[in-house]
Amino acid sequence: MPLGTYKEALSARSTDSKILDVSQDGGIVSALLCYALDEGIIEGAVVAGTPDEDWRPIPTVVTSADEVIAAAGTKYSMSPTLSALKEATRQYGLEKVGVVATPCQTQGLRKAQAYPFTRFVVDKIKLLIGIYCMENFPMASLDTFATAKLGFDSLTDATKMDIGKGKFWLTKDGEDSGLAIKETHGYEQAGCNICMDYVAEWADVSTGSVGSPDGWSTVLTRTDDGDSIFKAAVDAGLIETKPMDDVKPGLPLLEKLAKGKKDKNGKERENRAKLGLPLPVEY
Amino acid sequence: MKDRVVISPTTRQEGHAELVMEVDDEGIVTKGMYFSITPVRGLEKMVLSKAPETAPVLCQRICGVCPIPHTLASAEAIDQALGIEIPKAARLLREATLAAHNINSAAIHHFLVAPDFVPEELFATAVDSVSNIRKNVQYVVDMIAGEGIHPSDIRVGGMARNITPFTKERLIERMTALKSDLEAHIELIKNCVAESAEKMGIPKDLGVVNQPLLAVHPTYGVNEFDMDAFSEVLPEAWYDDPEVGKRGCSVIPLINGTNVETGPRARMEKFQGFKDKGVIAQHVARADEMLKNYDACLEALDAIDPAASARADYDPRGTGELGFGIIEGPRGTNAHMAKVEDGKIKFYSAIVPTTWNIPTMGPATEGFHHEFGPHVIRAYDPCLSCATHVMVVDDEDKSILKNEMVRI
Numbered sequence: 049m050p051l052g053t054y055k056e057a058l059s060a061r062s063t064d065s066k067i068l069d070v071s072q073d074g075g076i077v078s079a080l081l082c083y084a085l086d087e088g089i090i091e092g093a094v095v096a097g098t099p100d101e102d103w104r105p106i107p108t109v110v111t112s113a114d115e116v117i118a119a120a121g122t123k124y125s126m127s128p129t130l131s132a133l134k135e136a137t138r139q140y141g142l143e144k145v146g147v148v149a150t151p152c153q154t155q156g157l158r159k160a161q162a163y164p165f166t167r168f169v170v171d172k173i174k175l176l177i178g179i180y181c182m183e184n185f186p187m188a189s190l191d192t193f194a195t196a197k198l199g200f201d202s203l204t205d206a207t208k209m210d211i212g213k214g215k216f217w218l219t220k221d222g223e224d225s226g227l228a229i230k231e232t233h234g235y236e237q238a239g240c241n242i243c244m245d246y247v248a249e250w251a252d253v254s255t256g257s258v259g260s261p262d263g264w265s266t267v268l269t270r271t272d273d274g275d276s277i278f279k280a281a282v283d284a285g286l287i288e289t290k291p292m293d294d295v296k297p298g299l300p301l302l303e304k305l306a307k308g309k310k311d312k313n314g315k316e317r318e319n320r321a322k323l324g325l326p327l328p329v330e331y
Numbered sequence: 332m333k334d335r336v337v338i339s340p341t342t343r344q345e346g347h348a349e350l351v352m353e354v355d356d357e358g359i360v361t362k363g364m365y366f367s368i369t370p371v372r373g374l375e376k377m378v379l380s381k382a383p384e385t386a387p388v389l390c391q392r393i394c395g396v397c398p399i400p401h402t403l404a405s406a407e408a409i410d411q412a413l414g415i416e417i418p419k420a421a422r423l424l425r426e427a428t429l430a431a432h433n434i435n436s437a438a439i440h441h442f443l444v445a446p447d448f449v450p451e452e453l454f455a456t457a458v459d460s461v462s463n464i465r466k467n468v469q470y471v472v473d474m475i476a477g478e479g480i481h482p483s484d485i486r487v488g489g490m491a492r493n494i495t496p497f498t499k500e501r502l503i504e505r506m507t508a509l510k511s512d513l514e515a516h517i518e519l520i521k522n523c524v525a526e527s528a529e530k531m532g533i534p535k536d537l538g539v540v541n542q543p544l545l546a547v548h549p550t551y552g553v554n555e556f557d558m559d560a561f562s563e564v565l566p567e568a569w570y571d572d573p574e575v576g577k578r579g580c581s582v583i584p585l586i587n588g589t590n591v592e593t594g595p596r597a598r599m600e601k602f603q604g605f606k607d608k609g610v611i612a613q614h615v616a617r618a619d620e621m622l623k624n625y626d627a628c629l630e631a632l633d634a635i636d637p638a639a640s641a642r643a644d645y646d647p648r649g650t651g652e653l654g655f656g657i658i659e660g661p662r663g664t665n666a667h668m669a670k671v672e673d674g675k676i677k678f679y680s681a682i683v684p685t686t687w688n689i690p691t692m693g694p695a696t697e698g699f700h701h702e703f704g705p706h707v708i709r710a711y712d713p714c715l716s717c718a719t720h721v722m723v724v725d726d727e728d729k730s731i732l733k734n735e736m737v738r739i
Binding site (some may be wrong): 091134222 | 473475477478482494498501502
């Protein structure tokens with residue numbers, strides 16, 4: 049099962065133009081957070097924001113729809129998002145917290161929930177939204193893509209960043225410049241090469257662009273909570289959905305990429321094991 | 332005929348101590364000696380030559396029963412040693428934290444003395460009440476200081492962060508809702524103490540001492556300490572019994588050459604006009620003080636401006652002057668002092684509440700039957716693990732290392 053356990057797979061998109069204007073794809077993360085905030089399911093969320101518009105992600109606590117929307121969009125560098133959880137559950141006083149996390153962060157959180165080390169922190173997490181992730185880049189790698197590979201003066205010149213159609217894209221002055229994904233190999237953080245999880249298998253809800261048409265996201269609802277919150281947001285008219293079978297390229301592409309990550313990184317894990325290097329346990 | 336009654340260890344307290352009572356034919360205590368047998372803590376030595384920010388992190392580990400006063404005393408001592416004036420918001424956050432913690436600690440003590448005073452039919456009620464109060468006040472500490480035990484967010488220069496307006500409102504709401512429960516708890520404890528004291532025949536003047544009081548602030552603390560009036564003697568020089576002197580593990584701190592009484596009763600007498608003395612008075616004072624701390628906590632919470640900065644920028648190199656963090660903890664005055672030079676801690680010392688009380692507690696048992704001895708001790712709510720200064724080196728004769736080594 050390359051996609052992990054899930055209840056339902058759907059192609060979906062936010063119905064709010066304010067969200068769609070700023071979102072990476074279908075705005076599902078923002079729409080779900082806004083809905084959960086409005087309904088009091090969560091009092092705030094820990095997300096990766098980019099307050100300085102230099103593409104550097106900063107862990108941010110958001111407590112309103114405006115703050116959610118200000119933090120919308122995918123970040124392509126590492127955000128130590130979980131580091132803001134303590135602040136969220138302490139000085140922010142949040143009793144019910146949402147988290148937007150990459151697969152590795154999702155695993156970390158679930159482990160923290162399984163062990164009694166994080167008193168009054170992880171037990172306050174009420175919604176864990178996982179985002180699909182193949183690999184992640186240090187800021188220095190992004191700078192290299194922008195300047196050395198795409199000829200930008202600086203990464204800050206880019207107004208949009210995206211990965212799709214086999215390329216890493218930067219937009220400057222309305223013009224898209226693409227860098228083949230294979231050109232980025234070797235620039236990812238080393239840990240990504242032994243990660244077996246593409247689709248945040250331990251989240252309440254996982255989402256990302258792969259499998260759905262442009263402007264839409266593929267959603268996997270996984271837990272009872274994740275499923276009911278997602279369905280409620282759909283019923284409230286904040287999210288529109290289509291069956292995965294009706295959209296191109298559909299679930300087979302997502303499965304292919306998820307399996308590809310497991311196969312490729314499984315081999316790397318074997319290599320490292322042969323060398324006697326330590327490997328994190330996979331679940 | 333002189334007889335000796337030894338209680339070792341004394342129970343329902345933190346750490347290990349021994350109570351030695353010489354008694355006459357009627358069992359009346361003629362001489363009481365109370366001394367710590369807890370091994371050395373040594374944290375003051377560990378922080379030497381380390382960055383000033385290390386002190387609050389390590390020294391809060393002196394004890395897990397009252398870590399908040401240790402963190403605050405340590406942070407305040409370092410603040411002064413670095414010449415930092417912390418922002419007003421930070422001071423208010425610290426005050427609210429300490430007041431909430433002191434309520435918590437008094438409630439823990441009520442749990443410890445419940446088997447003495449609370450009748451069986453009320454026991455579950457009393458324990459529930461203790462839990463309810465602790466849950467609520469520890470929530471305040473958690474939110475402001477990061478953790479209820481060993482707080483992460485009390486920092487040199489102030490606090491890691493200010494609280495949000497949402498949190499301020501939530502804390503005030505929660506504390507306001509606690510008031511009636513707290514009043515009922517205080518009433519319950521005071522009634523139980525009064526009724527069972529009578530039933531058990533606890534004399535009204537049990538444990539009355541007339542030692543000078545040590546208390547520096549009604550609910551928080553100060554940054555000054557009269558070093559000229561202060562002196563320390565080793566247990567060997569203090570206890571008449573050489574055997575006790577050898578085994579005692581804490582130095583004896585004195586003010587103007589005499590031992591003192593510190594704690595809730597001392598504070599209540601000095602600042603709130605509380606008059607009574609002795610065991611029962613100590614229990615009453617501790618219970619009544621919960622309400623004083625409650626008011627102090629709400630007052631500080633109310634005055635906090637969530638938009639203000641809670642942390643000052645500072646130069647970590649140090650002034651080379653001795654900085655004082657004198658904080659009123661649940662068991663009394665907790666004095667930390669530190670000197671920082673060239674960005675490293677050059678001197679650190681902590682004289683903690685129970686250390687002050689140890690020489691006073693033994694003699695407080697005198698003049699009454701030895702059966703009341705444990706009551707006298709428990710009324711001080713001693714916490715030995717933080718009070719211990721010296722180390723036993725030779726297990727055979729229990730002698731301590733050279734004197735210059737034990738002043739830590």
